Amino acid sequence: MTTRQTPATSYIAVVPAAGIGSRMQLEQPKQYLQLAGKTILEHSIATLLAEPRIQAVVVALHADDDQFSQLPLAQDPRLHTVVGGASRASSVTSALRYLVQHWPHAHAVVHDAARPCLQGSDLACLLDTAAEYPDDGALLAYSVRDTMKRSTVQQRVLQTVSREHLWHALTPQVFSATALLEVLLKAELAKVEITDEASAMEWAGGQPHLVSGRSSNIKVTQPDDLEFVDLWLQQFIGNQ
Numbered sequence: 456m457t458t459r460q461t462p463a464t465s466y467i468a469v470v471p472a473a474g475i476g477s478r479m480q481l482e483q484p485k486q487y488l489q490l491a492g493k494t495i496l497e498h499s500i501a502t503l504l505a506e507p508r509i510q511a512v513v514v515a516l517h518a519d520d521d522q523f524s525q526l527p528l529a530q531d532p533r534l535h536t537v538v539g540g541a542s543r544a545s546s547v548t549s550a551l552r553y554l555v556q557h558w559p560h561a562h563a564v565v566h567d568a569a570r571p572c573l574q575g576s577d578l579a580c581l582l583d584t585a586a587e588y589p590d591d592g593a594l595l596a597y598s599v600r601d602t603m604k605r606s607t608v609q610q611r612v613l614q615t616v617s618r619e620h621l622w623h624a625l626t627p628q629v630f631s632a633t634a635l636l637e638v639l640l641k642a643e644l645a646k647v648e649i650t651d652e653a654s655a656m657e658w659a660g661g662q663p664h665l666v667s668g669r670s671s672n673i674k675v676t677q678p679d680d681l682e683f684v685d686l687w688l689q690q691f692i693g694n695q
Contacts, residue, residue: 473539498571
């Protein structure tokens, strides 16, 4: 008797990199800042390309971006670029449109352009879980460790919130590309605020799986983040 095997899932990474980094108050987008010898964006993409299950990376760029093409990494044939939008969700949507045209049955591995400290072992665990639960999707996260406070508008403590079952959502986040695109388009029509891909799937009734990741996988958002990330990258690269 012949055993029928299910085809292996293909994974295509999506990196929304069209932001201008206004909160950093810098003259250039934060993803092009140099840390540990490379731009933040190059560090973020390099970990994705190092994972053998990821076949390609689609990067959504600002329409006026003239820096990406100058990066050595941009010559990698696995990289594809599209024009992003004014918001993270619209940039992801633009990349997903391209993705489903070329890899209609793939899963999208969406990763923030400004998360350069992702470790390959965390990414591998995430893809293992996504493969086990292909219909649900999965995201990296780490559990809340500090005492949580809810405040008033005036930043006075309103109450202490139990940290039990609370998680910090990270990226990458993995979902069926066609399903995620459909949900993002519906959310846009409904004018629903989408903060990450998991929130979109939750809005549609999904319950993605949480995969424990490292807290060092931070998103560079404020100027204070740069010193930590630079030191972490130098130490990590030096130990390789």
